[in-house]
Amino acid sequence: MIESAPGLGRAGFSVSMATIYDVARRAKVSTYTVSAVLNQSAKVSPQLTARVLKAARDLNYTINHIARSLQTRRTMTIGMLIPDIANPWLGLVVRGVEDVCSKRGYSLFLGNTYGDISKQSDYLRVFRSRQVDGVILFMAANSERELAPLLEAKTPLVFAGRRPRRLDADSVTADNHLGTKLAVNHLISHGRRRIAILVGESTLSTSRDRVAGWRASHRTAGLSIDSSLVSYGEWTTASACTRTLEIMRRRHPPDAIFASSFPLLIGVLDALRQLGLRHPQDIEVMSSDDSRLLDVFEPRISVVEQPSYELGAEAARLLLERIEQPSLPSRQIVLKPALKLRD
Amino acid sequence: MIESAPGLGRAGFSVSMATIYDVARRAKVSTYTVSAVLNQSAKVSPQLTARVLKAARDLNYTINHIARSLQTRRTMTIGMLIPDIANPWLGLVVRGVEDVCSKRGYSLFLGNTYGDISKQSDYLRVFRSRQVDGVILFMAANSERELAPLLEAKTPLVFAGRRPRRLDADSVTADNHLGTKLAVNHLISHGRRRIAILVGESTLSTSRDRVAGWRASHRTAGLSIDSSLVSYGEWTTASACTRTLEIMRRRHPPDAIFASSFPLLIGVLDALRQLGLRHPQDIEVMSSDDSRLLDVFEPRISVVEQPSYELGAEAARLLLERIEQPSLPSRQIVLKPALKLRD
DNA sequence: GGCTCTGATCTAATCGATTAGGGAAAATCT
DNA sequence: AGATTTTCCCTAATCGATTAGATCAGAGCC
Known part of the structure; x- marks a missing residue:
């Protein structure tokens, strides 16, 4: 096999990327076949599989997630809102979330609300228009009223750190x-x-x-x-x-x-x-x-x-389960803190 | 004006969202007109404008950013890679980036590389498939070779904190x-x-x-x-x-x-x-x-x-300029640190 | 009145994937 | 051999926006 550049990192976007049509043409198959091979969603003969894979490699093809999302109505993204990422303890929470998400193929949109209700609403609107599959929310104080419609609309949403008083929703908090x-x-x-x-x-x-x-x-x-x-x-x-x-x-x-x-x-x-x-x-x-x-x-x-990392990781797990099974009854997870003495 | 719910936070996704077609039908206009009104991209008579706005409001319409991105080939997202978000100083950098991005309508994908080159490559591939408009990279050690193709492909990319030794690229670092x-x-x-x-x-x-x-x-x-x-x-x-x-x-x-x-x-x-x-x-x-x-x-x-926040904010500004003017010569910004004595 | 020009609006193609429905060849059965 | 089933792959519609090019009504002009 002759390759012009070493394995990884050959990526290069922005300059006219190859599409599934290009791959199909080069492999002399239909886009259906390309899709079937790359997603392993249907059986394809060894010959065609090889041709498709070669064509894809030759063209340095990468799937366009935007196009897929439009069709499948799933973006494999989740949005997370926190007061301030510069707070180290929130950094740990975010790390927990991000680790779980990336492991499961999700990408993470991050937003800082600075505890501001209107910023929080703005971000939620943005997340909606970006079609995120779910939201993890470290809610701003006094924002329960604004959040009620979200829950009614069955948006996959997990409260992390702080839970709403009256709303029946998924949450992960420390005790x-x-x-x-x-x-x-x-x-x-x-x-x-x-x-x-x-x-x-x-x-x-x-x-x-x-x-x-x-x-x-x-x-x-x-x-x-x-x-x-x-x-x-x-x-x-x-x-x-x-x-x-x-x-x-x-x-x-x-x-x-x-x-x-x-x-x-x-x-x-x-x-x-x-x-x-x-x-x-x-x-x-x-x-x-x-x-x-x-x-x-x-x-x-x-x-x-505080079980910061676990809190984030658990919130992410909860959210992904909720996304997969929207009708699940809501769950409130409470993590135990531990005393660390330094007398 | 009769409204069923208080102003903000009416958002509700996941349950069959209204599309531009729904709005067009309700306002008895074409999708072109709806688009023109909502984006103010063409002159539309006051009557139609009013009808469109009312229909959009009635249906609680929000644009589908995914569909728009597919058509316009711009996602208004940027990806950022750092070693570890739990590091407080990186938290400040990210805050700088996020503030500038959100102010300009961009959303931020965040990924932790933990200094691992292959994780970094994986994320860059994901960013590519998600069609991010640009990348801010706090690079992993020893990853110059992997990054060269990215730069050749003219991917908008700004190095933050650490700059590559040989590559000619945009960067923002501290002195x-x-x-x-x-x-x-x-x-x-x-x-x-x-x-x-x-x-x-x-x-x-x-x-x-x-x-x-x-x-x-x-x-x-x-x-x-x-x-x-x-x-x-x-x-x-x-x-x-x-x-x-x-x-x-x-x-x-x-x-x-x-x-x-x-x-x-x-x-x-x-x-x-x-x-x-x-x-x-x-x-x-x-x-x-x-x-x-x-x-x-x-x-x-x-x-x-270290001018952490400024470093992030400046990197974001640089990236957005690069996105708008891809042919700009590359710039290396160096921020001055200050001594803070506590003797 | 007839012609041209302008400006508002519409029609329909397009972005790049997925996938239902269908067709032809190969495999299996009688 | 002929009928039936299975396997593999293709065609074409679709997701929800944007937008070039077409259309059409009214204004302006002679």
Whole structure:
């Protein structure tokens, strides 16, 4: 076999690509036969098979996925929306999604909503017009109303990370209630009694579940609940910093803080640094999300380890199953977090 | 105007979507007219315009991008390949790309190569079959040979972060030579004399440029160059840790280490922790990439701040220009890094 | 009025695949 | 051998847009 270039990477698009007609003509067969050979969708004699394969190779033929999609009404693409890909924990989630998708032949459209409802709607519209086969959504706060029609239309859609309160839909989330309970229990066992908790917007399931876990933990331990120690707000480092400063300057500041995500943790530590407070002597800090980082830096922060990669991978698996069997009853998968102590 | 559902988010795909034919029939016009109205590609009388718009609204019509793409031979999609989306600094780069793309109506396919050449080739093939309009590539080490055919075929392609050595192509990179020189100069000004440098595979431009900067800095300061202090290897935390352990156990260990990326830095710090060495007393560490993290954690590491977001945004802009004007001469954009001191 | 010109709209081909329906040759059965 | 079934492959319609070329009504002109 004489080949002009080494095996892989011969690809070259944009310059008049060969079509199935070109291959058919060169192999002196019909397009049906070419399609049958390349997709192995029907039996074709060895002679023709060989001719087709040779012609395809000679022409450096690659299927045009756009044309196929138009005909089959399946694009083998899925769309994923997240608040911000620069958030490392979301990066891990996306990696989980992407690994599963690519393994099954799907390509991934990625969009950042920055938590903005109208951006989220815009992207969903784009995904619709691009005929994606399904969507994985890390939903923006307060966007339940906008999403209801999607679900009614039976769009394959999986909620990742955050689940809608009222809607009956597929979702994959971490057990934030449990995770927070574990963390708060641990702080209580260290003798902490005034434990503040920083979460995101109060409409997010993640915020609600975590606060519920915090409450449960207090109840079980027989501690009184001081609601002023619960801080809802934006999911940002800046907001966490501001909120921590405010809380720590009160007359009765807390003796521990649970920051329910990595960006919030940074804000908390920034504030404590500004106030000259040290962990764990002056105040004990715990967080959600994990990161190799925390292993090598000071202060040593114990965390509730989120199953980020698994969350993404599981969401993708769920979505692909939903795409294949649209009438399946909806499933809510809840992954268990684990406590990672660094005392 | 009577509407059954509130403005946004009425989208609903998967259940038999209306086509341009449906709209045409309902408005009692031809598909030509519908197309002309919706794309504003030709003048249409006010009456027909109104009828078309109403029909489109009534049917909740959304264009089928797949069908349009087949006809126009432009998909308004671009593909991006990076080693690993879980790397926060790459997350920022992707954010830059995605912002620019979405603003201009392009959607983004994302793929992780994990630095694997064959994965990279596979993805490029997929991108080709999906008819992406262009590609942004954070190339895998040693993959120049595979990429040459792409460039010959005039595929719109922009190299981001790393540039190929021999190929004449569009690229956006940071000035790693300069960045490293600044860092090493700074270490030298602190009296450090044996400065180790950890980089990635020796075939990557980023590695070569950084080592060149390190050499230049030594030359300018009149210091002798000890090549055993240059460590090439995998771009991973684990590899950096192993390599640091090896280097520090030598008879003449260095008194400073420059880790040329965040993941490498983590490996270095991990190794130093294992060896019980402290920064900056025992050894001074600097790094590339920045992160809010470094502001709030100990030890306080000074870094060469990479223009990550800008790098992505600039790569996207370059690519879109290239798509619009394929015959433009190739351009290599080099962004300046800045020293961020935390002594 | 008849002719030309302009501008709005329509008809129908096209992009590149898939695939139902059909036909001819080969294989099997009587 | 003739009838029937099976196998393999082809023809042509189709997916849902865009758009060149055709059509046709009305405006402008002599």
